Amino acid sequence: MPELPEVETVRAGLEPLVTGAMIQAVTVYRDSCVRLHGGGAPEFSLALADARVEAVVRRGKFLWLLLDDCEGPPVNALSAHLGMSGQFRSFEGEPPAPHSHCRARLTLSTPRGPLTLDFLDQRTFGYLHVEPLVPTADGLPGGQGSPAPLLPRSVAHIARDALDPVADDALAEAALRKGTRAIKNVLLDQRAVSGIGNIYADEALWLAAIHPLRTAESLTRAEASRLLASAREVMSRALAQGGTSFDALYVNVNGESGYFSRDLAAYGRGGEPCSRCGTLIIKATIGGRSSHWCPRCQWVENPGPDRD
Numbered sequence: 001m002p003e004l005p006e007v008e009t010v011r012a013g014l015e016p017l018v019t020g021a022m023i024q025a026v027t028v029y030r031d032s033c034v035r036l037h038g039g040g041a042p043e044f045s046l047a048l049a050d051a052r053v054e055a056v057v058r059r060g061k062f063l064w065l066l067l068d069d070c071e072g073p074p075v076n077a078l079s080a081h082l083g084m085s086g087q088f089r090s091f092e093g094e095p096p097a098p099h100s101h102c103r104a105r106l107t108l109s110t111p112r113g114p115l116t117l118d119f120l121d122q123r124t125f126g127y128l129h130v131e132p133l134v135p136t137a138d139g140l141p142g143g144q145g146s147p148a149p150l151l152p153r154s155v156a157h158i159a160r161d162a163l164d165p166v167a168d169d170a171l172a173e174a175a176l177r178k179g180t181r182a183i184k185n186v187l188l189d190q191r192a193v194s195g196i197g198n199i200y201a202d203e204a205l206w207l208a209a210i211h212p213l214r215t216a217e218s219l220t221r222a223e224a225s226r227l228l229a230s231a232r233e234v235m236s237r238a239l240a241q242g243g244t245s246f247d248a249l250y251v252n253v254n255g256e257s258g259y260f261s262r263d264l265a266a267y268g269r270g271g272e273p274c275s276r277c278g279t280l281i282i283k284a285t286i287g288g289r290s291s292h293w294c295p296r297c298q299w300v301e302n303p304g305p306d307r308d
Contacts, residue, residue: 002082003061004161004195005238010088011058011145017090017115018053018065018108025107033103033119036129047130048078048106059143060161060194064152067130077152079129080119086126091116104128129154140166161195162232163239173224177216183227184212185287196231199267200238202292204231206266211300212291237263266292 002010026048028034028041037043054068057077064077080086089099095116098105103124106117119128133150136142142151144164159175160167175192176183186192187201196204205212207230210223219227241263265275270283274294283292 002086003197003200003235004058004163005200005235005242007058007061007063007082007195008144008163008239009242010082011056011063014065014088014090014117015056015145018110018117019055021053021108021110021115023048023051023053023106024109027105027107028103029098029105030103030124032124033121033127034129035127036131044128044130047076051076051078053108055146055148057143057145057148059151059155059164060158060190061197062143062152062155062158062194064155066133066146066148066150074148074150075133076130077133077150079131079152079154081127081129083121083123083125083127085123086119086121089118089120091118138166158190159192159194162193162228162235163195169225169228172228173221176224176227177219177221179216181216182213182286183210183216183219184289184291186216187231188287188289193228193231195235198289198291199264200231200234202267203234203265205298206293207234209297209299211298212286212293213300266294268292 026045028044031040034041034044037047052068053065054074055066057064057066062079063082064079066074067076067078068074080088092113092115098118099120101120101122102118103121104119108115108117119126131152131154134153134156136149136151139149141147141149159172172193176186179186184201184205187196187204188198202212204227208223208227210219210227266281269281270292272281273279274281274297277294277296279294279296281292282295283290285291
């Protein structure tokens with residue numbers, strides 16, 4: 001599933017193309033793509049009729065287009081849930097015939113001319129949804145891409161991500177240390193720090209030298225700080241390389257793949273030597289998800305009485 005670096009790559013690619021564009025037509029090729037609309041494709045199309053895209057915004061791995069109806073402040077967003085394989089492809093001028101995996105096509109008018117934006121989703125877990133905006137709890141910008149203190153209603157419970165410039169590190173670190181769940185599961189649930197999925201959870205834990213089965217409450221403040229910094233470092237490096245692409249399902253709006261998979265230290269490296277100590281990386285299942293760690297660098301024992 002695309003994580004923060006992959007979704008930010010998509011957001012950054014869409015931003016110069018669709019900001020300020022008017023949505024002129026909508027074609028839905030598979031109704032499940034708009035399944036949250038009770039009225040199906042007609043309701044979805046009507047909700048987007050003559051809407052203007054004010055901004056392309058992301059929090060964690062959640063992406064939305066801020067819609068301006070030209071009659072006041074934005075009240076709606078087009079949320080794009082990418083699921084396992086959702087992606088956008090853009091075409092200027094005359095578009096090609098829709099790809100077999102195209103689930104919806106938006107026709108836009110931009111200052112540069114007509115633009116076609118296709119939503120492709122091979123595995124069909126993704127969907128598009130026009131939904132109301134709600135104020136952010138802290139009054140700060142909702143996410144990367146817009147200063148508006150607004151979020152789609154479905155994203156309101158999601159924590160700020162490690163790359164958010166207004167994120168409160170102390171709050172995030174406290175959330176990472178709360179509860180008896182395995183720290184790997186805490187990283188994945190998006191309520192402590194958002195944007196981290198299975199790949200970057202393994203990578204951040206490896207970089208911070210923390211075992212994925214350590215309980216959240218067993219982490220010291222220093223360890224929580226190190227883990228947050230590690231997540232930030234790993235995702236920043238991945239973002240610089242366009243994210244992680246393992247197959248054709250992970251591409252940006254121009255159809256280009258990311259290259260961070262070449263630099264992964266833990267994820268997908270089961271049975272290979274740890275690049276830090278040479279011990280073979282372990283692969284096992286935690287909470288139904290594959291996990292990878294070094295048994296020497298990442299120890300599972302809880303810290304002693306010097307815990308702060």
